[in-house]
Amino acid sequence: MSLFKDAGHLFRFAFLFVVAFFVFLVVRHFVVPKTFGEYGHYRAAAIGEIAAHPIHFAGHETCETCHADILDVKKAGKHAGVNCEACHGPLANHANDPSIAPPKLDTAVLCIRCHAVSAAKPKGFPQIDPAQHSGGVPCETCHQPHSPAIQTGGAK
């Protein structure tokens, strides 16, 4: 076997490479997350973790299961397309435990957010100048937020 004569140092070197390769495989097995590469170059389990984040806005369908009476009022009025939590804020905790009372709302802030006059808003959107429109009288004196058109003979 003249071919392998005096090649012992090369075998030792090759053996080191083989050992290093297996060490790499073992380390890789423990370091790379289980689901990495399941769908692509990322950890597939992350999708489930993100999907498990807690919800804060319950969604109007949830509200409507209990508050069907308000839904009937709202459906007939101009605010039919406005979801509950657009004004009432996130109420998933109230939906999960009805004993948690939703915070009281301030119409002076809420109505103005959408309906304060501005040339930037779409022309057809109902807008008022808060100072001239009511002179400080609270909005709900005339307008019921769930169906805001003035009911008795007034302008819409």
Added chain:
Amino acid sequence: MNVDRRHFLIMLPAAAIAWKYVLAGTPEESPNYKMSDHWWSMLIDIPKCIGCGNCVRACALENDVPEGHFRTWVERYHVTDWDMVNPEVISPDGGKEGFPAAQVDDNGKYFFVPKLCNHCADSPCTQVCPVGATFISPDGVVLIDQTYCLGCAYCVQACPYGCRYIHPEKKVADKCTLCYHRITKGLTTACCEACPTGARQLADLKDPNDPIHAFLRTHNVQVLKPQMATGAKVFYNELDGSVR
């Protein structure tokens, strides 16, 4: 701790069950949700936006967005007739508390442009991530694995829409998830839920019954920066040419 053989054997099944959950690694997933059945997108109807900032506030509350950073925000454009290519754009605090009243301008126009992650199908941000911490999910949502992210911010630079930021406390990339935790449970996103005028609509391009298909066929719809070929999936109805 002294554990005799008897107690050790009693504890074995409990340990086996616990270990199963450790290996699974996935907290509760929605049982009836199949990723391959969806391809999420969003429709923004610019003529309907009133700049109230409801979406920005709802997003911050739903997703615990840190102060001064935005997963969605609203810009107000003021375009004058004599300088269409240099619009005046404002977004005070992301439009969170609305906008100052605009005076009537006979030589120009105003409009609002809500912005968010475009959940691009060929996203530049996912391509530059060196560790595979950000990716496009099988249902078309660009997500971040925050336990894997190094915070190198390559993706923040790569996003042509400026939709990413480094979370000031977690020190990792953060952005809109299209409320992935909501849409996988059959709810709409927080911004769509809170939008009072329906200017934002979550849409599923793989659902043949979704009204998005009819809308896209019959309206003048564009995406932002189409020349970047990002495959953006946030569609803007009546988008003005001055918007960037």
